[in-house]
Amino acid sequence: MLWVDKYRPRTLDKIIVHDEIAQNLKKLVSEQDCPHLLFYGPPGSGKKTLIMALLKQMFGPGAEKVKLENKPWKIDAGSRTIELELTTLSSTHHIELNPSDAGFQDRYIVQEIIKDMAKIRPLDAKGKKGFKVLLLNQVDKLSREAQHSLRRTMEKYSASCRLILCCNSSSRVTEAIRSRCLNVRVNAPTHEQIVKVLEFIAKKESLQLPPGFAARIASQSNRNLRRAILSFETCRVQQYPFTANQAISPLDWEQYVSEIASDIMKEQSPKRLFLVRGKLYELLVNCIPPEIILKKLLSELLKKLDFELKHEVCHWAAYYEHKMRMGQKAIFHIEAFVAKFMSIYKSFLIATFG
Amino acid sequence: MAPMALSSQPWVEKYRPKQVKDVAHQDEVVRVLTNTLETANCPHMLFYGPPGTGKTTTALAIAHQLFGPELYKSRVLELNASDDRGINVVRTKIKDFAAVAVGSGQRQGYPCPPYKIIILDEADSMTEDAQNALRRTMETYSKVTRFFFICNYISRIIEPLASRCAKFRFKPLSDEIMSSRILHICREEGLDLDSEALSTLGSIAQGDLRRAITYLQSAARLFGSSISSKDLISVSGVIPEEVVQAFLAACKSNDFDLADKEVGSIIADGYPVSQMLSQLLEVIVSANDISDEQKARICKRLGEADKCLVDGADEYLQLLNVASHTMRAFSNMPEEFQFE
Numbered sequence: 306m307l308w309v310d311k312y313r314p315r316t317l318d319k320i321i322v323h324d325e326i327a328q329n330l331k332k333l334v335s336e337q338d339c340p341h342l343l344f345y346g347p348p349g350s351g352k353k354t355l356i357m358a359l360l361k362q363m364f365g366p367g368a369e370k371v372k373l374e375n376k377p378w379k380i381d382a383g384s385r386t387i388e389l390e391l392t393t394l395s396s397t398h399h400i401e402l403n404p405s406d407a408g409f410q411d412r413y414i415v416q417e418i419i420k421d422m423a424k425i426r427p428l429d430a431k432g433k434k435g436f437k438v439l440l441l442n443q444v445d446k447l448s449r450e451a452q453h454s455l456r457r458t459m460e461k462y463s464a465s466c467r468l469i470l471c472c473n474s475s476s477r478v479t480e481a482i483r484s485r486c487l488n489v490r491v492n493a494p495t496h497e498q499i500v501k502v503l504e505f506i507a508k509k510e511s512l513q514l515p516p517g518f519a520a521r522i523a524s525q526s527n528r529n530l531r532r533a534i535l536s537f538e539t540c541r542v543q544q545y546p547f548t549a550n551q552a553i554s555p556l557d558w559e560q561y562v563s564e565i566a567s568d569i570m571k572e573q574s575p576k577r578l579f580l581v582r583g584k585l586y587e588l589l590v591n592c593i594p595p596e597i598i599l600k601k602l603l604s605e606l607l608k609k610l611d612f613e614l615k616h617e618v619c620h621w622a623a624y625y626e627h628k629m630r631m632g633q634k635a636i637f638h639i640e641a642f643v644a645k646f647m648s649i650y651k652s653f654l655i656a657t658f659g
Numbered sequence: 660m661a662p663m664a665l666s667s668q669p670w671v672e673k674y675r676p677k678q679v680k681d682v683a684h685q686d687e688v689v690r691v692l693t694n695t696l697e698t699a700n701c702p703h704m705l706f707y708g709p710p711g712t713g714k715t716t717t718a719l720a721i722a723h724q725l726f727g728p729e730l731y732k733s734r735v736l737e738l739n740a741s742d743d744r745g746i747n748v749v750r751t752k753i754k755d756f757a758a759v760a761v762g763s764g765q766r767q768g769y770p771c772p773p774y775k776i777i778i779l780d781e782a783d784s785m786t787e788d789a790q791n792a793l794r795r796t797m798e799t800y801s802k803v804t805r806f807f808f809i810c811n812y813i814s815r816i817i818e819p820l821a822s823r824c825a826k827f828r829f830k831p832l833s834d835e836i837m838s839s840r841i842l843h844i845c846r847e848e849g850l851d852l853d854s855e856a857l858s859t860l861g862s863i864a865q866g867d868l869r870r871a872i873t874y875l876q877s878a879a880r881l882f883g884s885s886i887s888s889k890d891l892i893s894v895s896g897v898i899p900e901e902v903v904q905a906f907l908a909a910c911k912s913n914d915f916d917l918a919d920k921e922v923g924s925i926i927a928d929g930y931p932v933s934q935m936l937s938q939l940l941e942v943i944v945s946a947n948d949i950s951d952e953q954k955a956r957i958c959k960r961l962g963e964a965d966k967c968l969v970d971g972a973d974e975y976l977q978l979l980n981v982a983s984h985t986m987r988a989f990s991n992m993p994e995e996f997q998f999e
Contacts, residue, residue: 329881336880340669346929453784457739463669475896476933476968481710484870487877488896493927528927596973603976607919615915616983617996623964623980627972652998 308538309531312506315369317358321502322351322494322530330355333487334362341459341468343444343483345475346491349529352471355491359469360438364398371396380413387413399438405446412451419458422466436465444470445477456481493528496520502530503537512541515549525553558593559601566605573647581643585636595635599626599642606646614653621645670876671869674844679720682713683868684836688827692721699725699770703797703806705821707813708829711867714809717829718778722807725776727769734761734771739780749792753777757800775804782808783815790817797823831866841871850875851885859888863895898930903938910985918982922975932974936961936981949989956988957981 314320320327333339344352360368371394380387389410394401400422407414422439444452459468459482470486472478494502503519522540526533536553544551565584568577588598603622607615621642629638676682679692688706695701706714722735736756738748761773779785797806797820808824810816832840838857845852852860852875864871877894878886892899902925909921925935943949943957964977987994 333880340877340880345931347927350929450784453781457780460669460672474974475931476974477971483896484710484867484873487880487894490896490929492929600973600975607915612915613997616987616992617998619976619979619983620996623967623972623976626976627967627970630971630973649996649998656998 307535308506308510309534312502312509312534313354314358315361317355317362320351320355320358321505322498323355323491326355326489326491327358330359330489331362334359339363339467341463341470341486342489343470343472343475343478343486344489344491345472345478347493347529348473349531350491350493351530352491355489356440356469356471360399360440363438364396368396368398371401378414378418380417389414391418399440401440401442403442404451405443409448411447412454415447415451416454416458419455419462419466419468436467438467438469440469440471442471443473444482445472445474449479452479452482456485459485494530495528496523499523499526499528499530499533503533506534506537510541513546515547517549518547518551522553525555558588558591561588562598562601563605566602566609569606569643569646570609570650573651578640578644578647582636582640585639585643589636595629595639596626599629599639602639602642611653614649617649618646621649669873670844670848671872674840674847674872675716676713676720677723679717679724682717682720683840684832685713685717685827685829688717688829691825691827692717695721696724696770699772701772701805703801703808703824705808705810705813705816705824705826706829707810707816707826709831709866710811711864711869711871712829712831713868714829715780718780718807718809722776722778725770725772727771730769730771734775735778736775737778737780745786746789746792749789749796753793754796757796757804760803773803776807777804778807778809780809781811783810783812787817790820794819794823832868833866834861837861837864837866837868837871840868841875844872844875848879849884850879853887856886856888856891859891863891863897896931896934898934898938902928902930903935903942906935906939906982907942907985910982911989913986913990915983915986918986919979922979922982925978926975932978933965933968935978936965936968939981953988953991956994957985960984 317327317331344356346352357368374393374395376391376393378389378391380389387410389407391402391404391406391414402414402418404411404414404418419439422437447455455468456479468486470478470482475483475488500519500523503522504514507514507519519537522533522537526536540547540551540553543554561584565581568581568584571577585598589595599622603619606618610618625638625642625645628641629635632638679689679696682689692701704718706718708714719737723731726734736753738753756775757777759775761775782790793806797804806824808816808820813821813826838861841852841857841860844850860871860874864874874891874895875886878890881894882890906918906921906925909918912918926932940958940961943954943961946954949957960981964981967977968974
């Protein structure tokens with residue numbers, strides 16, 4: 306088992322990083338009156354861990370016995386029926402799904418499935434009607450229409466069904482939904498907290514940590530705890546006992562992007578652009594999300610640039626990322642950014658050195 | 660044992676005014692509607708205004724007061740955005756309901772006028788086609804049916820529909836009205852709210868009473884019966900003042916890498932960028948040490964970034980772009996790029 310899963314805290318009491326949030330959640334559950342919740346925060350900050358621990362706190366160990374199902378849904382939408390297949394992860398007390406998987410039909414999923422689910426109310430041991438929890442991932446990817454239809458559904462079925470929403474950026478969740486939930490901001494762990502977690506794992510695994518080693522992993526991880534633990538485990542596999550100045554290998558795609566950046570800096574010509582295109586395709590084929598490529602490329606380029614160019618380049622990066630979101634094919638826009646950069650950089654070179 | 664769903668309603672529902680005359684701060688609307696109640700005659704109506712000002716409350720209250728609990732089910736059709744409201748529904752469900760004639764006659768002290776009411780909540784999210792399909796329906800059945808449209812943006816209601824209705828604008832609530840409602844709820848729920856927290860609540864809710872009550876309830880759930888202004892800020896998702904100031908300071912320092920670091924930490928802390936933009940706007944517009952031209956440049960960029968965010972652009976890049984443009988405005992660099 307990977308350390309990331311092995312040392313994932315299972316209960317709210319064992320949570321190290323966000324103990325304050327955990328205590329608040331515990332208080333919420335103990336009052337037996339849980340509002341809808343919206344968790345937001347950057348990746349690797351522990352949203353899912355908090356949610357799973359919360360479910361366990363609510364329902365006891367039953368919440369951990371989950372089964373994976375591929376459920377076909379038939380939805381009657383006026384004149385036609387829509388058939389959808391969606392993967393759900395469910396226990397007796399909760400259902401987890403990713404409604405944005407349904408693409409442009411996500412509106413039907415939200416309307417129908419929640420209504421459907423809310424109709425069947427579970428009974429608890431005393432024969433009283435309890436509630437189920439519906440866990441929706443990536444709500445920020447939901448379409449506007451789907452979010453609109455969520456808002457009334459949330460109020461209507463609040464007696465039998467609680468929603469837990471989970472997303473990266475709450476900017477993309479409409480105000481109407483945000484104002485109906487208790488918002489929980491999950492910030493990325495600080496470097497000190499990551500070091501603390503790494504030391505905790507090292508102690509459990511009885512490993513010797515040289516001083517400063519954990520801090521180096523933490524600073525390379527970009528405040529992403531999952532990534533820190535993964536690279537810690539990679540280091541363990543590569544070399545043990547650790548030495549203080551052991552190299553922490555960066556992810557291979559990041560290395561690849563920084564190679565692209567230095568390619569671009571070296572020569573600005575259509576020929577070089579063609580070469581870069583090949584490399585960009587290589588990254589896209591390996592399923593690296595295009596906006597992450599663009600962001601990484603920008604940060605690599607910014608490292609090498611003069612002050613006055615930085616403003617210009619970051620403006621164009623934002624411009625092309627927006628275009629990419631509006632458009633269909635990512636490669637056009639990344640390539641356009643590279644071409645734009647080349648032309649700016651070239652004219653900068655000409656202006657400076659003649 | 661599974662936790663049971665207590666009867667603990669959201670306070671927003673619990674303290675929703677049941678009668679038209681209890682609706683706060685919307686005097687003209689209340690006056691017209693009270694008149695309606697006496698004469699039992701009313702036109703089609705269109706309520707518009709910002710969220711949390713009492714539009715839905717008013718519509719539901721008047722429907723209840725006209726028909727009473729017994730007839731309410733058969734006389735009022737309430738549709739909102741969560742129900743399917745495509746053109747099909749307008750052609751079938753709404754039309755069928757509108758076509759049925761009803762008798763009059765007073766019952767148990769309720770006026771019970773001889774018409775039915777169709778409430779279309781969140782009408783601005785209806786498609787244009789569906790709205791067009793309503794036009795003729797409204798006129799044909801105007802003898803037996805009244806329509807209430809409720810929306811936030813009147814510009815999204817097509818002109819032919821708007822011109823068939825009596826329009827009522829709902830104003831954002833003033834601070835005094837808001838505080839008096841909040842204090843009323845605090846008394847009922849046994850909460851202890853000091854005056855500082857009360858004014859904080861007023862400023863973060865910005866005239867939206869529903870939001871204020873929701874924040875109050877969340878804070879009460881998390882922090883118990885005595886609530887400070889810090890607790891309210893933490894549940895409302897408002898970004899602390901220090902963070903915004905640190906961002907501005909980084910922009911003023913004219914050091915790109917410092918600003919980049921600041922942007923990175925804002926993103927990592929999970930603060931929503933749209934919120935950041937609106938708070939920045941407030942700080943910049945009210946600042947004294949920024950010239951008007953600089954303000955204009957920054958605000959223009961803020962608007963563009965907000966639009967991009969709505970389109971789903973990346974938060975980090977947009978905020979970085981705003982930071983870069985702010986920096987250029989502060990150091991009076993030309994707006995055009997040098998090497999374009």
